[in-house]
Amino acid sequence: MLFIKNIFKYLLFLLIFAFYTGCIPSPKPEMSVINKKTINTENALKRTFEKKEKYVVIEKDFDILYGGKNENEIKKELLLLHVKKKEDYKIGVGDKFNVFVYGEPELNIKGAVVKPDGTVTLQLVGDVTIAGLSVNEAMKELSFKLRKFLINPIISLVLYELKSESFTILGKINEPGRYAITNNSKVIDSIAMAQGLSIGIFENNTVELANLEHAYIRRDNKVLPVNFIELVRKGNPLHNIPLEDKDYIYIPSALNSEVYVLGEVKEPGHFGFKEKMTLVQLITYAKGYKTNANIDEVAIIRGNLTNPIVYVANLKKIIEGKQKDFRIKPNDIVFIASSKLGDWNTVLALIMPSLDAVLNTFLLREIVTGD
Template sequence: MKKIILFAFSAFLALLAGCTADSFAPVAIPNHYSVKPPEPVNERDLTEQLKKLHTPDTSPYKITPGDQFDITVYEHPELTVRQIIVTPDGFVSAPLIGPVKIGGLSLVEATEALKKQISQYIRKPLVSLIPIRINGYNFTIVGRVNVPGCYPISIGNTRLIDAVAMARGLSEGLFHGDTVELADLENAYISRDGRLLPVNFQKALLRGDPLHNIPLKNGDYIYIPSVMNSTVALLGQVGKPTYVGFKEGMTVLQALPYGGGLRETHSDEIKVIRGGLKNPVVYTVNVTKMQEGKIMDFPLQANDIVYVPADGISDWNVIVRKILPSLQGLSMLAGPFGNPSAYWSND
């Protein structure tokens, strides 16, 4: 009888132990993400791309608002106009003919437009359109330079080194009593027409490599970050794209509330871009599964970019075109030096 009772008690304990293991043990949450490593650099292709960037721009200048001209009509001084400024909608106004739209035209085309109007009152007029000040060819440089801003371009003659010189050089600061350069040339970039150019700032500015010292074009945007930055950028389908002060141990779900959380239009899969924009590592993580506790929250690092698309895009060039305007806007809002650390919340 005692053996039967002892056997039954042992069986009960075994059953209890089995239930405990199955029902009350902690559940392991998987750490799941996909990763796109940096693309291998083909030096031959890179050299060819850089050589193409040195090709002279032969397209004629197009008149833009704010440009200033003198208009003269030979043997008719009464029709001469000095220092006339092109209006925001592209017009200039001259005696006898009134307003004429020349915005968006080349100098030759604009001269012909004026000549056509004046010829209604004067036979075969000789008209000259003389540029006094040109505003339409500019580049923007922000970040760790001493005087960031928008500067004019001399076509074919303004190169990357000239741009930094016009901005009074790279900014410096004090660290433990020593003067140190604050510019992060490794992650600096030039964007043109929504794409990044394969320019190495260290080679151009520090080693004097003429191949990377490219001529600038109208609308080029140069950003030189700070080596002291310790932020995370939140972009895309968030309430408010912004920079967040990085803290050790920060994760995706901890960072998103600083940007106002996710919009209803967000994709389940988000991108974490690490290592700058030129040739980064791109992680794809499912934010919905993280919120539901089905996979682990993704750990961030300083200077990561968290991009929340509205769809499941994967092509890197498409991602760059979508995030560059936001990054440039945040850099312009970040203070006189385009330093994101002046713009984030670190509560």
Template sequence: MRFTALIPCCLALLNACSLMKEQKKFDARAQGTSTDAAFTQTKRQEPIHPEWLKPSTKPYTLGPGDKIEIEIIGETGTRADTFVTPDSKLYFDLLPGIDVKGKPTTQLREEMEKMLTRYYKQPQVSLTLREVSSQRVWVLGRVNSPGIYPLNRPMRVLDAVTQAGGLFASSFTGTTEELADLSHSFLMRGGKMLPVDFQKLIREGDLSQNIYIEPDDFIYLPSSMTNEIYVLGAVTEPRPVGFMNEMNLITALGRGLGIRPEADLTHVTIVRGSLTEPKIATVNARDIIQGKATNVRLEPGDIVYVPGSGSMSPGGFLHDAINTFTRLVAANEGNSAGAPNATPIGLNLNIGPSSPTQ
């Protein structure tokens, strides 16, 4: 009787032990627990403005490095080629250094003629701009000759890419499709990405995307061979991280070396696809970390943006994510173009929304 009474107790104990063995400690980074996020397809947030498709009517303004040919008409031996100095000064004949920064050649000519009346009778100045160096366009990435080029004539996006030698072609296939990631290519002006769709422009020949370039525009065509995810925003080190097989959101956040105290983990934004018409998903990473929600799978090229608490700009999290991505890439690529051995930027980059002046 005693032995029979012990049987139910033993069975209960064995079942409890079995359940304890089967129960696994929750790991938010575990690959097998990941699912796909609910993405929403967005539409182009800003159109191509008609004025961008017209050459600028603003006169050229002088700056450091510009070469100018100057002569006082009728005065033998006054013809000279001179350069604007790094501090934006121009030196000619008996005149002291003239500050020419931001002045068109017509204004400079008038000022010189007025100043030269101290030494000549009714002087007439001939002034010709021979070389342009102060106004430039940056063309970097998967082009044959990436670099900084003088903007010495009215130039469109395709003109700038052509000046940089065109898209880099594969030595095996002779094509550029697998080398330039046109969906993540962008043009920045004044710290802001313009809505130029490089896929439509280069692959489909849509010339409505072929806008005119302005001084200091930044064009970047990344490599499609890059297997990275960008972890940006309120993380300890905003940066691109190498994509690993079946990578998920929590793993990617960990590769950003930690979350900053002001991070809003309830609105982590994932941007996927074209920068001009991307897909977007907003994920509550806090629930995932606490085991209340399933982890989310990522794909190469995804942008993971962790906003700061209360930092959303009028354009929303999508605007902030793309703006932070383009600013980080432009800063790193521009830094590398000027100093090839420079340390990549990320830690000290301002991850908040851009100001209205940007």
């Protein structure tokens, strides 16, 4: 009897064991991790896009690297930009001055020009080298030279045209190019020097071709917070800051809906925007990413470069199906770095040389084709 009970317990144990082990799923193979060194990224991206045509989300589901400045921050920065530091300016060849000698009107000169050898000609003393000096240093040098002829001479130099300082303005203006900065040149003057914004015919109507919403001015690899709609349309003087040497102004076309892919992709450049365009699709147009690309952090820059919103998407997760694709909008800039993304200023410094090259190519194409 005891033997039968033991057999019964043993069979019951086997039955329970079989039941529980049958409920445990067999281990599935792990999801393959993308090998960036061997995978054909273009084909992988195409397959991902084909599978996920409806699998897209809006921006709120993505991290934001930079959310833009508030109104007070912009105002404060613009006010500081209105203070042009002329005391640091160094005189250069071609600069023009009015020279005033106190109590000696016959020695005054209107339109004195710094010659190619860096000198300016002053009565009594002849040529004096002032190129490379600040205005105050030049006045002291000229006063020193005049002491041989006058007692305690007082000289004033008034700059009115700085040929050695210039700015560049490109895009939808009538005469793009490089222009000399005068003593009081401001942003609105740059448009006037370039003979105004371009006008064309679209659908039998005269239209302005300039996209002021996305126009920007760059200085030392930093985009300044000048709002061209506020400046041109509303006449807001706060945005009419003084120009400085090597300023770069770009005014895009209002008729083109371009998107840009920069950084570690095989064919960086600009592409025509299409409805329902996604991040994966756009990178596919750029022939995929390079082997050294950091696809864990892809920056999508939206809005005017003066104060954009910068989203961060994980392209690797999108391809693996772990994150939804990102919906692209007109004028978006996609940037893939080779390393971890820094702050917005770091990203901007990285993208500007590439963006300049792309825009210059785009402008050259427009000139050649007459678009």
